[in-house]
Amino acid sequence: MRNVGVLRSTGWAMLDSRSPGGTDENFDKEADMRVLAIGAHPDDIELGCGATLLAHVARGHEVSMLVMTTGEQGPQMARSRTHEQEDAARLLRANLYWGNFEDGAVPEGRTAVGSIEAILRETQATVVYTHASRDTHQDHRATAVATLAAARRATSVLQYESPSTIGFTPTIFVDVEGFVEGKLALLRAHASQVQRNGLVDLEAIEAQARYRGFNARLRHAEGFVCERMQFDLGVHRMTPEQELLLLNGTN
Numbered sequence: 457m458r459n460v461g462v463l464r465s466t467g468w469a470m471l472d473s474r475s476p477g478g479t480d481e482n483f484d485k486e487a488d489m490r491v492l493a494i495g496a497h498p499d500d501i502e503l504g505c506g507a508t509l510l511a512h513v514a515r516g517h518e519v520s521m522l523v524m525t526t527g528e529q530g531p532q533m534a535r536s537r538t539h540e541q542e543d544a545a546r547l548l549r550a551n552l553y554w555g556n557f558e559d560g561a562v563p564e565g566r567t568a569v570g571s572i573e574a575i576l577r578e579t580q581a582t583v584v585y586t587h588a589s590r591d592t593h594q595d596h597r598a599t600a601v602a603t604l605a606a607a608r609r610a611t612s613v614l615q616y617e618s619p620s621t622i623g624f625t626p627t628i629f630v631d632v633e634g635f636v637e638g639k640l641a642l643l644r645a646h647a648s649q650v651q652r653n654g655l656v657d658l659e660a661i662e663a664q665a666r667y668r669g670f671n672a673r674l675r676h677a678e679g680f681v682c683e684r685m686q687f688d689l690g691v692h693r694m695t696p697e698q699e700l701l702l703l704n705g706t707n
C-alpha cells in the first residue's frame with residue numbers, strides 16, 4: 457500500500473518503505489507508536505480522524521478510542537449506538553473505552569480530566585486526537601478542554617473537525633489516500649446516524665477528504681489544528697560513533 461504523508465519525518469502518515477529517508481530503524485520506532493482518539497459521542501472520532509486512524513493501524517500502531525458518552529440523547533434505532541460504536545472499533549481494530557458521561561452534559565473539569573488521564577495511563581498513548589475547541593456542541597467543547605488538560609504530557613495533540621466545528625482552519629494534514637473508503641465503512645457502522653436519519657452525510661465526508669486534500673496539495677487528506685506536535689527528525693538514532701564522526705566533520 458502506498459501512502460506518503462506530508463509529515464514524512466514523523467512517519468505516522470507514511471506507509472511506503474521506498475520513501476526517501478525511511479530506514480528500518482525508523483520503522484521499528486514508529487511501530488511502537490500508541491494513539492488515543494477521544495470523541496464526545498459515537499461516530500465523532502470516525503468523522504474527525506477515521507481515515508488517519510486507519511493509516512495508523514495500517515502502520516502497525518496501537519490505536520485506542522475513548523468515547524465520552526453513549527450518545528443516548530441521539531436517535532435510537534434497533535441497535536443501540538453503543539453497539540454501533542463497538543462495531544466501528546472492531547472494524548478499525550482499535551481498543552474501545554467509554555467515558556460513561558451523560559450525553560449533553562460532558563464536564564470539562566476534574567472528573568473528565570481524571571477519566572481521560574486514566575485512559576492515557578492505561579494506553580500509554582503519546583499521540584492524541586480530540587475535538588476542535590470551537591464547536592457549537594457543548595459536549596465537543598468540553599471534551600476538547602478536558603483532553604488538552606489531561607494530555608499535557610502527550611508529545612502530540614491534534615484537534616479534528618466535525619460538522620458542528622466553527623472557524624476550523626487546519627494547519628496539519630495527513631495523507632489518507634487509500635483510506636477514504638475505509639472511513640466511509642467505519643461511518644456506515646453507525647447505521648442509526650447514517651442510513652436512517654441522514655445526520656452523517658457520506659457524500660459530504662468524501663468531498664471533505666478531497667477538499668482537505670486540495671488544501672494540502674494531496675488527493676485526499678484529513679486536516680487538524682495543532683495544539684502540540686513532536687517533530688521527530690530521527691537524529692537521536694545515531695550511534696555514538698556516528699555522532700563523533702559528525703562532530704569531527706564540523707571541526
Ligand SMILES: [Zn+2]
Nearest residue numbers: 496497500596
Ligand atoms: Zn458529537
